Amino acid sequence: LGNSLQDALKKIVKSGRIDERTVNEVVKDIQRALLQSDVNVKLVMQMSKHIKERALKEEVPSGMSPREHVIRIVYQELINIIGKSTDIPLKPQTIMMIGLQGSGKTTTTSKLARYFQRKGLKPGVVCADTFRPGAYQQLKTLCTKLNVAFYGEEGNPDAVGIVERGLKELEKNDILIVDTAGRHSLESDLITEMEEIHAVAKPDYKLLVLDGAIGQQASEQARAFNESIGISGVVISKLDGTAKGGGALSAVSETNSSIAFIGIGETPDDLERFEADRFISRLLGMGDIKSLIEKAEEALGEEDFDMESMLRGKFTLKDMYKQLESLNKMGPMKQIMQMLPLGGMGAKIPEDAYQVTGDKLGRYRVLMDSMTEEEMLNPRIIGSARIKRIARGSGCAPEDVRELLKYHKMMQTAMKGFRGGKFNMQKMMKKMGM
Ligand code: GDP
Numbered sequence: 385l386g387n388s389l390q391d392a393l394k395k396i397v398k399s400g401r402i403d404e405r406t407v408n409e410v411v412k413d414i415q416r417a418l419l420q421s422d423v424n425v426k427l428v429m430q431m432s433k434h435i436k437e438r439a440l441k442e443e444v445p446s447g448m449s450p451r452e453h454v455i456r457i458v459y460q461e462l463i464n465i466i467g468k469s470t471d472i473p474l475k476p477q478t479i480m481m482i483g484l485q486g487s488g489k490t491t492t493t494s495k496l497a498r499y500f501q502r503k504g505l506k507p508g509v510v511c512a513d514t515f516r517p518g519a520y521q522q523l524k525t526l527c528t529k530l531n532v533a534f535y536g537e538e539g540n541p542d543a544v545g546i547v548e549r550g551l552k553e554l555e556k557n558d559i560l561i562v563d564t565a566g567r568h569s570l571e572s573d574l575i576t577e578m579e580e581i582h583a584v585a586k587p588d589y590k591l592l593v594l595d596g597a598i599g600q601q602a603s604e605q606a607r608a609f610n611e612s613i614g615i616s617g618v619v620i621s622k623l624d625g626t627a628k629g630g631g632a633l634s635a636v637s638e639t640n641s642s643i644a645f646i647g648i649g650e651t652p653d654d655l656e657r658f659e660a661d662r663f664i665s666r667l668l669g670m671g672d673i674k675s676l677i678e679k680a681e682e683a684l685g686e687e688d689f690d691m692e693s694m695l696r697g698k699f700t701l702k703d704m705y706k707q708l709e710s711l712n713k714m715g716p717m718k719q720i721m722q723m724l725p726l727g728g729m730g731a732k733i734p735e736d737a738y739q740v741t742g743d744k745l746g747r748y749r750v751l752m753d754s755m756t757e758e759e760m761l762n763p764r765i766i767g768s769a770r771i772k773r774i775a776r777g778s779g780c781a782p783e784d785v786r787e788l789l790k791y792h793k794m795m796q797t798a799m800k801g802f803r804g805g806k807f808n809m810q811k812m813m814k815k816m817g818m
């Protein structure tokens with residue numbers, strides 16, 4: 385897909401301007417590329433129609449090449465379909481895994497247990513796969529290694545009864561994950577079994593696991609499960625291989641759901657939160673798509689982080705995370721701070737603010753990975769109970785969490801100080817590449 389799409393886009397670069405013939409040609413190439421990548425035909429047609437209309441109608445923003453203009457539109461249309469990552473809050477709940485045999489349910493179950501464990505929660509896992517020989521041992525071994533509570537009944541074919549007893553047995557755990565059996569294809573007894581387990585487990589989330597290499601069958605599977613028990617999110621497994629996950633696109637569009645996680649290997653740590661940007665880059669075979677889009681948004685006057693509200697004092701942990709990431713690329717904090725004419729701005733930057741070494745940045749990131757979205761946006765809610773949970777989940781000490789919060793407060797104050805400056809902060813930050 386990547387190559388032919390890139391070829392297609394090159395055509396636009398060469399032509400240097402947007403006219404109908406060029407756009408038609410490029411859209412045809414994009415169609416071919418997406419179809420080759422197993423994206424659903426209907427979806428491809430819908431998308432290419434929008435791309436065509438928009439590429440011709442919308443003005444090419446000044447400073448952007450026609451190529452960038454079209455990439456941006458392709459990107460936005462893909463984002464429209466894929467949407468944001470499924471939000472799974474960090475609170476006590478039951479998650480049911482569904483999918484065909486071999487899709488990666490059991491592996492993903494262990495990955496999820498690990499994920500929530502890292503966030504400081506106490507997962508428990510129920511093995512409801514009574515169909516495949518060895519399923520019980522596979523999951524039990526994984527859970528034992530992770531030190532995760534496990535319930536199963538080897539040899540008992542009554543999956544529904546096992547779920548009922550397992551959830552009761554594990555009720556003291558926070559996150560209950562029910563791993564179910566698959567079949568080689570969508571047989572009716574699989575759907576019936578899922579409906580029966582669903583009725584007993586009453587899961588808060590139903591995650592459909594799809595093999596990243598799956599093609600057209602993705603939408604059929606997604607539809608069948610969605611019509612019977614409903615799907616709250618999709619996990620795409622095996623994206624560590626050559627698969628691009630094009631089928632998942634059809635699945636989320638078909639069921640109006642979104643992607644929660646991707647699997648990138650066989651070990652319990654090989655799970656990542658889904659990020660649309662990265663997924664699309666991969667789908668298009670373009671590593672640089674994010675920076676390209678950022679450049680485009682900048683040209684259009686939009687900001688990745690909202691400098692205005694930051695200067696109003698709304699500087700969240702999320703903003704800080706983004707800043708730390710870009711600082712990481714740029715070099716030591718002190719150097720950057722020294723580039724600012726601080727005195728004239730009336731900002732008081734404490735000497736401590738300079739003392740953020742690479743080590744610390746790394747630890748801050750780990751800590752913030754164990755925080756919830758809500759905590760990142762509103763750090764004030766982080767009290768001692770949350771500090772404990774974050775510390776436990778990240779494998780750091782509570783003092784580390786407190787230090788991070790202190791650092792954030794300091795930066796927030798400094799940001800407010802900048803506001804007093806008379807010059808255009810935004811312009812200057814941009815000039816510096818921030
Ligand atoms: P289930 O039948 O749906 O429970 O599927 P399993 O979890 O047993 O996985 C089937 C096979 O796919 C196993 O050999 C797993 O090791 C492998 N697998 C699962 N997820 C991934 C992944 O993200 N990457 C790779 N490389 N292999 C995976």
Ligand code: MG
Nearest residue numbers: 489490513519
């Ligand atoms: Mg399994």
